[in-house]
Amino acid sequence: MAKFKGAVVVDTEKCKGCNLCVVACPTGVLSLAREVNGKGYHYSEMTGPGECIGCANCGMVCPDAVITVYRKNVQN
Amino acid sequence: MSVELKEIIKEENIVYRKTPALTGNVMHYCPGCSHGVVHKLIAEVVEEMGVRDKTIGVSPVGCSVLAYNYIDIDWTEAAHGRAPAVATGISRLHPGKFVFTYQGDGDLASIGTAEVMHACNRGENIVIIFVNNAIYGMTGGQMAPTTLVGQVTSTTPRGRDVKLNGFPMKITELLARLDGTGFVTRQAVHTPPAIRKAKNAIRKAFENTKKDKGTSFIEIVGTCSSGWKMTPVEANRWMVEKMFPEYPLGDIKDI
Numbered sequence: 001m002a003k004f005k006g007a008v009v010v011d012t013e014k015c016k017g018c019n020l021c022v023v024a025c026p027t028g029v030l031s032l033a034r035e036v037n038g039k040g041y042h043y044s045e046m047t048g049p050g051e052c053i054g055c056a057n058c059g060m061v062c063p064d065a066v067i068t069v070y071r072k073n074v075q076n
Numbered sequence: 077m078s079v080e081l082k083e084i085i086k087e088e089n090i091v092y093r094k095t096p097a098l099t100g101n102v103m104h105y106c107p108g109c110s111h112g113v114v115h116k117l118i119a120e121v122v123e124e125m126g127v128r129d130k131t132i133g134v135s136p137v138g139c140s141v142l143a144y145n146y147i148d149i150d151w152t153e154a155a156h157g158r159a160p161a162v163a164t165g166i167s168r169l170h171p172g173k174f175v176f177t178y179q180g181d182g183d184l185a186s187i188g189t190a191e192v193m194h195a196c197n198r199g200e201n202i203v204i205i206f207v208n209n210a211i212y213g214m215t216g217g218q219m220a221p222t223t224l225v226g227q228v229t230s231t232t233p234r235g236r237d238v239k240l241n242g243f244p245m246k247i248t249e250l251l252a253r254l255d256g257t258g259f260v261t262r263q264a265v266h267t268p269p270a271i272r273k274a275k276n277a278i279r280k281a282f283e284n285t286k287k288d289k290g291t292s293f294i295e296i297v298g299t300c301s302s303g304w305k306m307t308p309v310e311a312n313r314w315m316v317e318k319m320f321p322e323y324p325l326g327d328i329k330d331i
Contacts, residue, residue: 006091007084018108018301018308024268041107054084057268059092063112064103069092072084 005074006054008046011066017041021058021067027051030058097123099148108308110298111140113265114207117275118178119147121282131174132166134159136183139214140207143178157188160195163202174285176203181222182212185247189221192251199256199290203281206248206293209300210319217303221245224322229303244322248295252329258290260329264297266312270325277327289331297323 008030010021015037021044022030029052032042044067046052054071094100097119105111122131128149135143137156144151154162159177167175184192184206192204211229212218218231222244226235236244252260259281263274274296281292297319299311306314 014102016107023309056092060268060271065094065116070084070089071091072089
């Protein structure tokens with residue numbers, strides 16, 4: 001059982017679907033949505049919340065600063 | 077034991093979010109553009125140092141001409157390539173401020189070569205951030221002085237030919253040879269470790285302004301997925317394969 005669990009919240013209306021966060025994610029919890037946002041981009045979304053470790057790689061590589069990352073210690 | 081998502085998504089668990097020094101306006105850059113990450117790093121450094129009200133940016137001509145819409149500090153705009161000259165004036169009139177220029181390769185390495193050379197040679201107390209994506213991104217992907225040999229651009233459809241167009245200009249190495257520069261480095265923002273290093277370099281450059289250690293020059297090798305006609309992920313890969321051998325990362329000068 002992982003010590004930390006994380007979650008990613010994407011501001012989907014500002015996301016441009018560049019896919020860089022999807023590639024940067026070490027556990028593969030992000031993917032581009034089938035739906036598009038108001039600008040017509042396939043925005044990034046969290047598909048497997050159980051696996052996110054809250055490493056913040058996605059937030060760091062996001063050129064549009066639309067990702068917020070949360071991490072919680074779940075060992076206790 | 078399973079933890080609900082709403083248990084994790086709480087204010088106290090935030091480990092990464094948009095820094096308040098970014099205005100929150102939607103950036104006009106293409107998807108995956110390196111400019112966004114570089115803007116974010118500058119905003120984070122300025123915010124962490126607590127010098128938002130003392131920082132003055134000089135934006136260039138090029139894609140990043142509208143940088144003042146995104147980083148919430150004082151800005152001015154310079155004519156094409158003339159940002160180091162404008163920054164010289166600002167830093168001399170306001171010695172306690174953190175003055176930086178933000179320039180692309182068409183702006184800095186082509187039309188603004190004279191300004192950047194002389195500003196660095198005078199050792200002006202400014203930070204120069206140079207984003208090198210090897211083409212003119214804004215105007216349609218024409219060849220820039222930094223374009224690689226053989227690279228196809230809209231003005232070199234058969235690839236850059238050294239007989240006709242000369243060699244890629246390594247302006248960062250040239251500037252490192254000048255006595256006025258204190259810190260010269262080349263970084264990239266394609267992976268989280270590279271982003272951390274680039275941020276440390278930007279932080280160091282701003283700290284150098286306090287110590288008056290001469291001009292700090294940071295080249296950031298970036299991508300232009302639209303100009304290179306690639307997806308952002310392919311562009312990052314191409315940059316690692318083709319750009320890094322020509323423009324190797326690392327500190328070139330640090331005194």
